[in-house]
Amino acid sequence: MTVKNDRFSAIRQRLYKSGYSTIQEIAYAVSASPAIIRRDLLVLEQQGFISRNHGGAQIAEDAGGEVAFAIREQHNLAAKRYIAEAAFARLKPGSAIFLDAGTTVLQLARRIRLNPLPLSIFTNCVTLAQLLMDVGELKITLLGGRLRPENASMVGSLAEAALDRLRFEQLFMGAGAIAEDNCVYTQDEEEARLNEKMLSRATKVTLLVDSSKFGQRSTYKVARLNDEMDVITDQNLPESWTLKLQETGCRVQQVAKKNECYPGHPG
Known part of the structure; x- marks a missing residue:
């Protein structure tokens, strides 16, 4: 698994467990810069995993089951x-x-x-x-x-x-x-x-x-x-x-x- 995919997985797990999080909170949790997190969130939103709003993000409403399965697998x-x-x-x-x-x-x-x-x-x-x-x-x-x-x-x-x-x-x-x-x-x-x-x-x-x-x-x-x-x-x-x-x-x-x-x- 690439570093980027590891980070994507960490972001999904963070949002699934904690709910809505700011970019700063996510960046601190996964040890990445806010600029990198903004780019990652854009990709994850395009993939349908998360939704961005108000300087942060949360799990997309229809992605909970898929993310939960991914978290259990890890x-x-x-x-x-x-x-x-x-x-x-x-x-x-x-x-x-x-x-x-x-x-x-x-x-x-x-x-x-x-x-x-x-x-x-x-x-x-x-x-x-x-x-x-x-x-x-x-x-x-x-x-x-x-x-x-x-x-x-x-x-x-x-x-x-x-x-x-x-x-x-x-x-x-x-x-x-x-x-x-x-x-x-x-x-x-x-x-x-x-x-x-x-x-x-x-x-x-x-x-x-x-x-x-x-x-x-x-x-x-x-x-x-x-x-x-x-x-x-x-x-x-x-x-x-x-x-x-x-x-x-x-x-x-x-x-x-x-x-x-x-x-x-x-x-």
């Missing part, structure tokens, strides 16, 4: 990339896999794009399908359904019906939250139903979850952790949670950095 980015690297090592050429709409799973898709291998990939994530659609080694199938803007995913009865006709060897799924009751949760009812259906159609399930998601709770339960699931997470997961996961029967891989596993856990 959160704990290094950990997500390490997790994606470990997941990539589990891919089997020629297999059929499902990649859900989680931001950590999107990092796996970015890793696949770097080193493609022949795969049939099913997904309900529009962003992920667009990322991989021109990679010749891949066969991409995007589920139909209702578009959920918050994470560019397809959900609803049409997507669920499509899964009834599918069976895939590997499912790589993220999690909005994993609560103290050892259950996976999400904030959307339709997404919860679709994720539950994904789990029933996969031979092997691997959850890609960075450590910040553990000990959290959202509204709708997806499923209880069990001995048919693998979990790949990062080294910052507390030992108490590692033990809890092992008690559920989950196979846990804690990734410390690229191609290295946390001591005492399978590679």
Whole structure:
């Protein structure tokens, strides 16, 4: 990513989190001169991300969902990339896999794009399908359904019906939250139903979850952790949670950095 793109991302995050900000406030937050920020804001306004007014800027009214997704993708980015690297090592050429709409799973898709291998990939994530659609080694199938803007995913009865006709060897799924009751949760009812259906159609399930998601709770339960699931997470997961996961029967891989596993856990 270029310095300019890094700055664009920082500006979008600043405005999404803080609301309206002056040029001076933005310049201080991203360590750039007011002149540079004025030029950046003009570009971001032309792209539809922000609107400028009264010597400052704010997120454009119709861009909130897209920016929120971009911010979630950047959160704990290094950990997500390490997790994606470990997941990539589990891919089997020629297999059929499902990649859900989680931001950590999107990092796996970015890793696949770097080193493609022949795969049939099913997904309900529009962003992920667009990322991989021109990679010749891949066969991409995007589920139909209702578009959920918050994470560019397809959900609803049409997507669920499509899964009834599918069976895939590997499912790589993220999690909005994993609560103290050892259950996976999400904030959307339709997404919860679709994720539950994904789990029933996969031979092997691997959850890609960075450590910040553990000990959290959202509204709708997806499923209880069990001995048919693998979990790949990062080294910052507390030992108490590692033990809890092992008690559920989950196979846990804690990734410390690229191609290295946390001591005492399978590679």
